[in-house]
Amino acid sequence: MNDILSMLLTGVPWTLGVTLCAFATGVVLGFALCALRMARSRGLAALGAAIVLTLRSIPPIVWLFFIFFGIGGGYLSLSPFVAAVLGLGLITAAQMAEVYRGAFAAIPEGQYEAAHVLNLSPPQRFFDVVLPQLTRISIPTAATYAIGLLKDSAVASTLGVADISFQAYQVSQQTFQGLGVYSAAALVYLVLSVPVALASRWVSASLQRRISQ
């Protein structure tokens, strides 16, 4: 059992690597996508909406195969890790764009008006007034999504990224102990999810505590 577990644990850095890199990609690209969706120009907004719809409608595994075997196969040489991060990162960007859009809508109009009459410049309005409130509103939803992404990162194993699921498959093939191996794998995912959930709750609560001081 210890051998099984230690094999599975060698997958943890890969699982965390794919999750963190894809999440970071999504958090940043999500802003750009959200800006596109909220653009004044109807054409740009429609383009943004179309990109979000496409990214959200196609199953992750199809995206990953499209990127790795499709684009990576003929045009660009991509490692499994990069392809997985790119694919999951783009899907995350679409989700985050929607999270940001909701958060923008939750900031009262009066906040912008106050910033205008105080003569704050557009970057000051964004960084001093909008971004901190946007972050606060987005954190709980983003954390829920991050936990989901941690699980969905298992799809990277289909490209050959040596993550937890990949190791579990290998070990179960060698030992024929499918039940034990996949139970252990489930446990590892669970243990990895808990800190994210706790951290999110802690951050939300401490932000809440701060503003009610």
Place this chain on the structure above:
Amino acid sequence: MNPMSVPLRQVPPMPAAKPAFLRLESIHKQFGPYEVLHDVNFEMCKGEVVAIIGPSGSGKSTLLRCINQLEPPTRGRIRLDELDIDAATPLARADLLKLRRRIGMVFQSFNLFPHMTVLRNVSLAQVRTLGRSQREADARSLQLLERVGLADKAGHYPARCSGGQQQRIAIARALALEPELMLFDEPTSALDPELGLEVLAVMKELAAEGMSMIVVTHEMHFAETVSDRVVVMADGRILEQGPSARVMRQPQHERVVKFLQAVRDR
């Protein structure tokens, strides 16, 4: 100083005697097919306190928001001293900044920044737009908070303050940029009467110090006793304007008589 015992200003300045400080010429504002302001003409001189009253939907707040271009007028001209802004020509950003630099505004819903302490709310724009150092700005903010009776709240977040306190903080925040004209958009409408009184006391004090103020309000007592002049609006037009005592006690326009009667009967 107890904000409740502020002396009323003694001598109301005569509008005609001084040159106009703010002048609105033929202001029109259209939202889609709706004309919210129709040919509004108005002027005031420095140090004057003007109350704008009237039924809901009469265009009072829109007029106020046209003055600092939160709602740019569809047509018409706004002059603030030498600054001349005509809706017919595109507004230069420099002029907009100059205009807003000289006008402070207080909103019905306070609009404090919830993620900043009270002190930072008051200091932020001083640092960002006046280029003061954080220390200078904080020192000035504490003076202003002292003046509205809230220095002890400096380290708190707005959510921990009552509505009346938040509105006084919002006044301090607007004053921090040293405006020459203060616009108040129904500053007490979101407050219960008792909390409204603290805010009105601060406004009275400001008026007594000679601040030029335009106050959109439903507080008839404030309009009559604190303001020098009352403007009555309905349906996007100014129906009547004049010295507050005269307009409030002997209104000429039939609609104004009815409105004031309705307010008193409430």
